[in-house]
Amino acid sequence: MLQNDSILTTISTARTDTIAVHSAKPQTPYEVLRLLPKDATPAQQDSAIQEWFEPKEIHYSSRPDTLHLPGQERPRDLKEVNLPHYYRENFFSNNTMYHPELSTERIGTSGTPIPYSFQNDSFVTGILIICFLLITFVLSRISDFLLRQAKHFFSTQKSEQTLTETGSEIKFQFLFLFITCLLYALLYFFYTTHFIANTFIFSSEYILLVIFSGAIISYMVIRMLLYTIVNNTFFTNKKNLQLQESLLLITSLEGVALFPLVLLMAYFQYPLQNAIIYTVTILIFAKILTFYKSYTIFFNQKGGFLQIFLYFCALEMIPLIVLWSGLLVITENLKINI
Incomplete structure (x- = not known):
């Protein structure tokens, strides 16, 4: 007090x-x-306010609500649950602007669409994750076999030797072949969207990616068939198996070398010019290894130096040139000319 x-x-x-x-x-x-x-x-502040201000009785208006048509009864609250349906109907009841759950046409000018990017594509991200898991799994299963193949690759023994392969090892190598084709298709798609065109007749980029993958897989299958037909015609079956083992090894190593490049281009905006140089270097190195292995298996004798060039150009370079020309023709026919 x-x-x-x-x-x-x-x-x-x-x-x-x-x-x-x-x-x-x-x-x-x-x-x-x-x-x-x-x-x-706070009690002292309240006492001070009561000292200055005296509360007065509030007198609410007793006049009737006239915000409705004269002669009509007072409108009912629309929030009532038991309100009849005809009370809720009005002139704008069927207007789509009052019903956002209904599909309506957009009003105004559409903005510039966001360009396609692999960074925001969950489908391509899933493919790359699957490729990474498959490469890791395959390397963990056949790493010893690949090391033995690498040691045997540069063997200079003249005797015809082949490594014993199990069915699972052959399947894993063909899986590597498929991954390599898919990575080459992704790299060509990068090249196409950057240098040729970024709009095509398909509504989805996945269709174009499937077409590129199918063309490259067809090239790999046709190349192996040509090697098999020619080698079985002029050489023994054992030498043909030696070359097929070497080609599978080279293709598998190509896929392992290209996978980091695809990741850099898809998610780290790696310069495309450097990527082209890297890809061409890997491709040239693979062709050199193929040339070397073909020479040591089939033409490692006197007088076979000229034949190796004809053999290599006919079975390796010409199919590669046909593949590149075919991809360019496919891209030219599928792009939209603006």
Whole structure:
């Protein structure tokens, strides 16, 4: 009580001083609180406000609501659950602007569409993740066999030797072949969208990617068939198996070398010019290894130096040139000329 009395005394003094200075009473509680000391408690602030302001009885209007048509009964609240359906109907009931759950045509000018990017493509991301898992799984299963193949690859023995392969090892190598074809298709798709065109007659980029993959897989199958037909005609079956093992090894190593490049281009915006140089280098190195192995298996004798060039150009370079020309023709026919 003493504290409250002191506060009221202070307020009265402040009130007298305020009236003397301003000759007007505070109009808001904020002005009353400014008259109190900074350490005033909430109870003291409430007492001060009640000292200045006296609550009055609120008189609500008793006039009827006239916000409806004359002669009609008072409108009912639309929030009522049991309200009949005809109460809810009005002139705008069927307007689609009041029903966002219904499909409507967009009003206004459409903006510039976001360009396609592999970074935002979950399908391509899933393919790359699957490729990574498959490469890791296959390397964990046949890493010893690949090392033995690599050691046997540069063997200079003249005797015809082949490595014993199990059925699972052959399947894993063909799986590597498929992954390599898919990575080459992705790289060519990057090249196409950057240098040739980025709009095609298909509504989905996946169709174009499947076409490129199918063309490259067809090239690999046709090349192996040509090697098999020619080698079985002029050489023994055992030498043909030696070359097929070497070709599968070279193709598998191509896929392992190209996978980091595809990741860099898809998610880290690696310069395409550097990627082309890297891809051409890998391709040239693979052709050199193929040339070397063909020479050591079939033409490692006197007088076979000229035949190896004819053999290599007919079975390796000409199919590669046909593949590149075919991909260019396919792209030219599928792109949209603006």
